[in-house]
Structures are given as C-alpha cells and as structure tokens.
Amino acid sequence: MSKAARPPRFVLFRYLSGVLINRVLLCSAVLVGLLEILALLEQTTPILQRHLGIAGILTYAGMRLPFLLAGALPLSMLIGALFMLSQMTMASEMAILQASGLSVLGLFKRMLPAALLIGVVGVVMDDQVTPRSEQALAAWWNRTDPHPEKGHSFWFHEGQQVARVAYVADGGNMLSGLDIYSRDKKGLLQEVIHAESADYTHARGWVLHSIKRIQVQDHTAVQLSPEDQKNWATSLHPWDFIRLSAENPPLSSGTIIGMLRGHLPSDSSPGFLQAGLLERFLRPAAMLVLLLIAMPVIYIPPRTGARSWLPVWCLGAGLLFIVAQGLLRAMGNAGLLPPAVATIPGLIIFTLGAATVLLRNEAK
Template identity: 25%
Template sequence: MKALFPSPTLAWYMARMFLLRTAAFILVLVLILQSLDLLGESGKILAAAGNTESDLWTYAAYRSPQIIQLFLPFAVLLATLVTLATLNQNSEIVIAKAAGISAHQILAPLMIAALGIAAANFVFNEALVTRGSQALRIWQDNDYRKLAGPAAAARESWVRGGDDLILAKSVSGREAAMTLHDVTVYDRRADTLVRVMTATAARPAAGGWQLENARVFDVAKGGTITSAQLFFATSVVPRQFSTTKLNANFVPLWELWPQIDEQRAAGKKVDVLEAAAWHKLSGPFSAVLMPLLGAVAAFGLARSGRLFVRAVIGMFLGFAFFVADNFMLAMGNFGNVPPVMAAWAPFLLFLLIGEAVLIRTEE
C-alpha cells in the first residue's frame, strides 16, 4: 500500500504554496469587492442622521465576513489552478511522477489543506457570519439609522391550516393558555374565500378556536353578523403560533436543527430550512473538491502549449460546480428535490467528474 505522502518535504512545500496563494486571492477579492460594495452603499449610510465615516467601517466589518464566506471556494479554485500550473510549468509535476508519485498522491497535500480551509470556513461562518448577517439586516431594514436599543421582534403571526389562513396581530401565553389578539380568519374552501371573521381575541378549544367579539362577513350573501362567542373548527394548533419564522442565514447550525424539529412538530414545512442546514455543511466542504477539479492544469506536458487551455478547463469545471450547486439549492427550496440531495448531489456529481477528468488527463 502506497503512503499518502511519499515525501513529507514535497507535501509541505505544495501545501504551503497552495495556502499562501489561497490567502492572497481571498484578500484581493475581499478588498476589491468590499470597495465596490462600499461605493454603492456609502451614500445610504451617510444619509442617515448621525452617521459618520466611522459607520462605513462598521458596515465593512459586517459585510466582509459575508464576502469571505461567499468567495472563499472561488479563492481555493484559483489558488489550485495557479499552484498546479506553476508546478507543471517548472516541470516539478514531471519530476514527482518520475519519482513514482501518483496523481492522487500529488493532489493529496492540496486536498488535506483544503479540508482544513473547509473546517475553518465552517466554524467562521457559524460563529461569526450568522450573527453579523443578522445585525446587518436589522441595520439595513432601519435604513442604516442607529437603533436606540435591541430591535423588537415582529409579533404578527400568519398560520395556515388546510385552506384556511389565520392572522394574529399579537400572541400571548403558550399551549392551552395561549391567547391570540386582533385575529382575522380567512375561511376558504377549495381555495375559494367563503367567510372573513375578525375577533378581538381567540383561545384554543377542542378541535378549533373560540373567537370573542366576532364579526363574520359572508362572501356569498354579502352580509355581516356579530357574535360574542363563536367557535371556528380548524386543524391549527397553538404550537403553530409559538414557532417563529426562521432565517437559516442568521442561526448557527447547532441551534438550527433543534428549531427545525420544533417547526416540524408544529406542522410547518421545513424543506427549505433542511436544505439550508445541509448546505451549511456542503458549502464549506466544496473547498475540498477544488483541487480535484483544478487538477487538469497539473498533468500533461507544459511544452505541449496547452497549459493555458487546461487551466481554463479547470476554471470552467469549478464554476460549473458553483452553478449546479446554486441550481440544486433553488430546486430544494422549491421542494422539487429532497433537501439532502439538493445540498450534496452537486458535490458527489463533480467528485465523479473530477476523478474521470483526472484519470483521462493524467497521461
């Protein structure tokens, strides 16, 4: 059985070259993209009362981690292509193969280094980017004005039960002791609106909700009746009002899974959240795939004059992966494919493509 690293010195040499180029590319990408982003947002930030140039640095502190999260796999791809093309141009790949080192052993240091990058990216995303993204969204929703205190969470709650829609302006209590305030019920049958009921309050009852001070508008008759107490039969349960709407971008993975379980128990659809949760793993892990997709730039004689063409092919494979990844994630959000498939299918597909291209081009 061949050793993974026949030459530790060569492995460290390649890994260090790869890591330095990755760091250089992500630094350049962040500087360029952050500068362009600030050009578009600086006017809005400074237009808010009380904001100064220091708030531009605050915006950059929020936005830069998002840029790193988004473009780190691109930086890994570019670093792979430059590293392997340089080694090939200098005939170092030929020397390694002449020494009996296989193509997979040549790529192993880069893939191990990329695995470390992926792990660091995952921790960085979940520990820092999620919180910063939430703070930035709140600031943007407030038109970059300074907040006097923590932003209040929206209390308005929409819930669907079958064809019916229920709107509660505010909710207090939990389970059997829950009370909905300023309630509007849209009673629908086969997607046709039958009645609109409003009530000052609603409390859970067996098989539905008890409405207080209700007004009922009958769509077919065009008349309105009032009732001090009115029972409305529905499958909606109190737990559906106590679960808040989730944005997976704002919640770390270790907190997201329990909240997904809570949403599922409340009868809410969680396909979008599950796809986003799995993508929190597959997204950073895609960095491990980049050395394999960029390997086409490493093998083949440099003097053949096709080194640039092979580098372009490697870049095309990498960008094709990102397109497929975003496409499958969108399909998962629409519920057309299972969440696990939406997150991992592009990775597995391009893993096989990368292996096939590597075997085909190694000679």
C-alpha cells in the same frame, strides 16, 4: 531507511499545503476586496444620509467582512488551486515530482489536509462567525434607520402561535403592528391579539400597548375590552426579531436545529433548514471536489505553457460545479427536491467527472 525517507515526504507535504493555503488566502483577499468595494458603492449613500460618516462606512465594511469571506472561499479555492498547479507545471516542478515517483493520487493526498482545513474554516465561518456578524449588522442598520416604518412586515410561528409584525425599530427593541393568533393543539383558532406596538426592557420583558383582543368560543368570536398595557409571555428577544425581519439571514446550526425541533420561532420550511444544514457540513467535501477539478492542469504540455486552454476548461468546470450546486440548493429550498438530493448528487457527479479526466490523462 525509514527514518531517512520520512523527512522528504513531510517537507513536500508542508510545501504543497503551505503554497495552496497561501494562494487561496491571496485569492480570498482579492475577491473580498472587490466585493467590499461593490457593497460600499451601493451602501455609502444611505450611510452618509444617516449622518454616520466615515465611522459608519468602516463599521458596515467590518461587519460585512465575514459574510463576504465565507461566500468567496469556494471560488478562492478553485482559482488558488489552478494558480498554484499551473505555476508548478510551467516551472517544471510537476515534471520533477512525477519523475521522482509521485503519482497523481499522491499529489492529491498531500494537498488534501490543506483543502480540508480550508473547508473546516468555511464551516466555522458559516456556522458561528457569519450569523453573529450579520445579526449585529442588521441590528445596527435597523437602529440607525430614521424611517423604520418603511420596513417590510413578516410572519413567524412560535409553538401554537402565529404572529405578524408590521416593522421592527430601535434595533429590535420596538415592534409595531403586532398581531398574534393563538391556536389549540388541533390547529383551531382560539384568540386574536392586536397591539399597536410592543417594546422590550430587561426588567419587564415585552410589553404590549393599545391592545385589542378577540376570543373564539364555540365557533363564536367575542370581542373583549381594550387594554392599555399587557405583558407578553414569549421567549423571543430583540435579536430574534432582527433575525426574523431579515430576508434569508445566515443561521447557526444550533439555531437551525432549534427551529426544526420547534424550540425556536421560524419563518422557513423544514426542507429549507435541512438543506442548509446539510450543505454547510458538506463544505469540506466541496473543497475537495474543487481541488480535484483543478488538478488536470498538471497535464499542460511543456511547449504550450501559458497558451494552454486547459486552465480555462478547469475554471469553467469549477464554475459549473458552483452554479450547479446553487441551482440544486435553490430547488431544495423551494421544496422541489429532498435536502439530500439537493446537496449530495452534485458532489458525486463532478467527483466522478474529474476523476475520469485524470485517469484518461494518466493512461495516455
């Protein structure tokens, strides 16, 4: 009997998982397509002004694709689950499954692995694919910029040094207006170096040009003789400056951990980095919450069908969850909330809310 009972269970598991994954992929394709069109409407003119042509448009769209896909996954999970469960309910499939003894918990358990798999894919996209594609896109965009001097300046710290760069050019291989402030272990200023420019070669590393130096000795500033060239002893590479010049670039977990430990240069606060790392690895849990929020649509009355407002309420609750998580994360980024408070309470609150709705409907 046990051997005969196993095949239906796994058949149902494969069916539900396959349908859920297919619906989520379909929704992701539609959302990403719309986002790509909107992005290209904004960027096509600058691309053509740089004389990059159709190849430039396709390059931009291809490099932007991982970022858009990773951002669309939560909403795709919500809409895909609603679409799947609503179809099954209105086709009486859900009534047949419940009549055969399948509980709401059993239904959730059979869709849980697929939701976790989608969440893990989102983690991999956020952690490995998106940072590389966005960095390649930023380097390509900077390299093809005919007026890099219009770029914005930025600050960063590396070890005991604080530096400012006016702008980056040539895909990160050239820096302009570089100011380096060296401090001792107590944080007191020791030396200021200003270089008109710096360029990178694989043979020599970073070379500073047109250098002016000021040393601070016994609370007295001493200006040293100018130098034409000087090697800059730093562990930074061109791609590091491309990352630092971008506004809120996607970061891999390895990069975030290196910044938190002080091994890599950073222009972000520790709270911002910790919240981003925690939110990333809670992505599978967020997918489970979105699936749970979508599940009340299985209680659509048979006579109501497509006229029911239940899918709309579930969609609204899911969107509220996504917005609430974004607001809490923004407060964590601003340092108003600890990283754990900015990421975990939203998951717990909406899980309890969705579970309460399911239990009340089961009790009726």
